[in-house]
Amino acid sequence: MIELVALPNLVTIPGLDLGVFSDEPASVATTIRLLLILTVLSLAPAILIMMTSFTRIVIVLSFVRQGLATQSMPPNQVLIGLALFLTFFIMAPVMSEVNERALTPFLNEEMTQEEALEEAVIPMKEFMAKHTREKDLALFMGYAGLEQPETLDDIPLTSLIPAFAISELKTAFQIGFLIFVPFLVIDMIVASVLMSMGMMMLPPVMIALPFKILLFVLVDGWYLIVESLLRSFQ
Structure with a gap:
C-alpha cells in the first residue's frame, strides 16, 4: 500500500502592493503618477481624435468612398492609415x-x-483655437459660466476641445457635401438615360459606378482631395 506524504509548500505567491496606502509619501506620489500615466495612455486614441486633424480627414475620406459607392473599397484599414499619416504630416510643426x-x-x-x-498645451491650444469657430467656443464657455476670453490662456481645455471637435465635424460635412455633388449629378444623368430607354429594371448604380470611377481617375481625385485637406489646415 502506497503511503501519501504531504509535501511542503515550496511555492509562494507574492502579494501585489500598489503602495497607495503606504506611510511613505514619496512612494504614494510615485504610484499615483504611474496610475495617471497609464490613464493618459489609455485615453491616447481619444486625444488623437479630439485634438488633431484626424477627425476632419477621416470623415472626408469616408465621404469620398460613399460618393463613389464602391462599398468597402478602399478598405477601412487604408482610409484610417492614410488619415493617420496625413495627421502626422499636418501636426508635425505643432509636435x-x-x-x-x-x-x-x-x-x-x-x-x-x-x-x-x-x-x-500651448501649441495644441493654438492649433485648435485657429480652427475653432467662435460660435462653437461661445457655446461651451457660456454653458460653463465663463466670461469671454481675452487671451488664449483664458480658454480652458474643457471648453476648447469639444468646441474644436464640433467645428471639425461641421467643416468635414461641408467638404463632404461638395464631394457628393458631382457624383450625384452622374447618378441623376444615368438614371434619366435608363428611364428614357425603358430600362427601368436595370439598377442605375451598376451603370453609374464605372463612370464615377472614370471621372474620379481622370481628374486625379485623390490628389485633389488630399490637396484640399492640406490647404484647409493652413
Whole structure:
C-alpha cells in the first residue's frame, strides 16, 4: 500500500502592493503618477481624435468612398492609415514645437513635469483655437459660466476641445457635401438615360459606378482631395 506524504509548500505567491496606502509619501506620489500615466495612455486614441486633424480627414475620406459607392473599397484599414499619416504630416510643426518647448527641456531636467505640461498645451491650444469657430467656443464657455476670453490662456481645455471637435465635424460635412455633388449629378444623368430607354429594371448604380470611377481617375481625385485637406489646415 502506497503511503501519501504531504509535501511542503515550496511555492509562494507574492502579494501585489500598489503602495497607495503606504506611510511613505514619496512612494504614494510615485504610484499615483504611474496610475495617471497609464490613464493618459489609455485615453491616447481619444486625444488623437479630439485634438488633431484626424477627425476632419477621416470623415472626408469616408465621404469620398460613399460618393463613389464602391462599398468597402478602399478598405477601412487604408482610409484610417492614410488619415493617420496625413495627421502626422499636418501636426508635425505643432509636435516639433511641443518637443522644443516641453519635452526636450523636461528630459534635460530643465523644468518640472507640471511646467512641461503647461508648455506642451500651448501649441495644441493654438492649433485648435485657429480652427475653432467662435460660435462653437461661445457655446461651451457660456454653458460653463465663463466670461469671454481675452487671451488664449483664458480658454480652458474643457471648453476648447469639444468646441474644436464640433467645428471639425461641421467643416468635414461641408467638404463632404461638395464631394457628393458631382457624383450625384452622374447618378441623376444615368438614371434619366435608363428611364428614357425603358430600362427601368436595370439598377442605375451598376451603370453609374464605372463612370464615377472614370471621372474620379481622370481628374486625379485623390490628389485633389488630399490637396484640399492640406490647404484647409493652413
